[in-house]
Amino acid sequence: MALMMCGLYIMIAQGNLIKKIVGLTIFQTSVFIFYISMAKVTGATAPIIKEGLELYSNPLPHVLILTAIVVGISTTALALALVIRIRQAYGTIEEDEIRAKDRLE
DSSP states (O other): HHHHHHHHHHHHHHBBHHHHHHHHHHHHHHHHHHHHHHHHOOOBSSSSTTTTOOOOOOOOOHHHHHHHHHHHHHHHHHHHHHHHHHHHHHHHOOOHHHHHHHHOO
8 A cells, every 4th residue: 555655646746747656656555456466366376177176266357457467567667668669759758848838839
Protein backbone atom coordinates (compact mmCIF):
# COMPACT_ATOMS: atom_id res chain seq x y z
CA MET A 1 0.00 0.00 0.00
CA ALA A 2 2.87 2.39 0.74
CA LEU A 3 4.33 1.85 -2.72
CA MET A 4 0.90 2.44 -4.24
CA MET A 5 0.49 5.72 -2.37
CA CYS A 6 4.00 6.84 -3.38
CA GLY A 7 3.17 6.28 -7.04
CA LEU A 8 -0.16 8.08 -6.70
CA TYR A 9 1.49 11.02 -4.94
CA ILE A 10 4.13 11.33 -7.66
CA MET A 11 1.44 11.36 -10.36
CA ILE A 12 -0.55 14.06 -8.59
CA ALA A 13 2.18 16.28 -7.16
CA GLN A 14 4.71 16.44 -10.00
CA GLY A 15 4.39 18.77 -12.98
CA ASN A 16 7.06 17.08 -15.07
CA LEU A 17 5.50 14.62 -17.51
CA ILE A 18 8.37 12.10 -17.23
CA LYS A 19 8.00 12.06 -13.45
CA LYS A 20 4.27 11.45 -13.88
CA ILE A 21 5.03 8.44 -16.08
CA VAL A 22 7.47 7.12 -13.46
CA GLY A 23 4.74 7.56 -10.82
CA LEU A 24 2.28 5.67 -13.00
CA THR A 25 4.78 2.84 -13.45
CA ILE A 26 5.37 2.62 -9.69
CA PHE A 27 1.62 2.58 -9.12
CA GLN A 28 1.12 -0.19 -11.70
CA THR A 29 3.91 -2.27 -10.21
CA SER A 30 2.46 -1.95 -6.73
CA VAL A 31 -0.92 -3.17 -8.01
CA PHE A 32 0.80 -6.17 -9.63
CA ILE A 33 2.62 -7.02 -6.41
CA PHE A 34 -0.58 -6.65 -4.36
CA TYR A 35 -2.59 -8.84 -6.72
CA ILE A 36 0.03 -11.60 -6.82
CA SER A 37 0.45 -11.54 -3.04
CA MET A 38 -3.32 -11.98 -2.60
CA ALA A 39 -3.29 -14.95 -5.00
CA LYS A 40 -0.69 -16.88 -2.98
CA VAL A 41 -2.13 -19.89 -1.19
CA THR A 42 0.06 -21.07 1.68
CA GLY A 43 0.85 -24.77 1.49
CA ALA A 44 -0.61 -25.17 -1.98
CA THR A 45 1.07 -26.79 -4.94
CA ALA A 46 0.91 -26.39 -8.70
CA PRO A 47 -2.41 -27.56 -10.19
CA ILE A 48 -1.11 -30.97 -11.24
CA ILE A 49 -3.27 -33.86 -10.11
CA LYS A 50 -1.25 -36.20 -7.96
CA GLU A 51 -2.10 -38.58 -5.15
CA GLY A 52 -1.81 -37.13 -1.68
CA LEU A 53 -2.20 -33.49 -2.72
CA GLU A 54 -5.40 -31.74 -1.76
CA LEU A 55 -4.62 -28.01 -1.90
CA TYR A 56 -3.88 -26.46 -5.27
CA SER A 57 -2.90 -22.95 -6.26
CA ASN A 58 -4.79 -21.21 -9.07
CA PRO A 59 -2.39 -20.04 -11.84
CA LEU A 60 -4.93 -17.63 -13.39
CA PRO A 61 -3.96 -14.53 -11.32
CA HIS A 62 -0.32 -14.93 -12.35
CA VAL A 63 -1.29 -15.24 -16.00
CA LEU A 64 -3.45 -12.13 -15.75
CA ILE A 65 -0.57 -10.20 -14.21
CA LEU A 66 1.72 -11.27 -17.06
CA THR A 67 -0.82 -9.82 -19.47
CA ALA A 68 -1.10 -6.66 -17.36
CA ILE A 69 2.69 -6.26 -17.40
CA VAL A 70 2.71 -6.35 -21.19
CA VAL A 71 -0.10 -3.79 -21.32
CA GLY A 72 1.74 -1.63 -18.77
CA ILE A 73 4.92 -1.65 -20.83
CA SER A 74 2.93 -0.71 -23.92
CA THR A 75 1.21 2.11 -22.06
CA THR A 76 4.53 3.42 -20.79
CA ALA A 77 6.07 3.30 -24.27
CA LEU A 78 3.11 5.18 -25.73
CA ALA A 79 3.24 7.77 -22.95
CA LEU A 80 6.95 8.34 -23.55
CA ALA A 81 6.34 8.72 -27.29
CA LEU A 82 3.65 11.31 -26.54
CA VAL A 83 6.02 13.19 -24.24
CA ILE A 84 8.56 13.34 -27.07
CA ARG A 85 5.90 14.83 -29.39
CA ILE A 86 4.81 17.30 -26.70
CA ARG A 87 8.42 18.36 -26.21
CA GLN A 88 8.78 18.93 -29.95
CA ALA A 89 5.55 20.93 -30.13
CA TYR A 90 5.90 23.03 -26.96
CA GLY A 91 9.62 22.95 -26.20
CA THR A 92 9.02 21.75 -22.64
CA ILE A 93 7.66 18.83 -20.65
CA GLU A 94 6.52 20.87 -17.64
CA GLU A 95 2.75 20.80 -17.28
CA ASP A 96 2.43 24.43 -16.10
CA GLU A 97 4.47 25.78 -19.01
CA ILE A 98 2.43 23.78 -21.51
CA ARG A 99 -0.83 25.15 -20.08
CA ALA A 100 0.55 28.71 -20.16
CA LYS A 101 1.55 28.32 -23.82
CA ASP A 102 -1.91 26.94 -24.66
CA ARG A 103 -3.57 29.96 -23.03
CA LEU A 104 -1.42 32.37 -25.03
CA GLU A 105 -2.34 30.71 -28.32
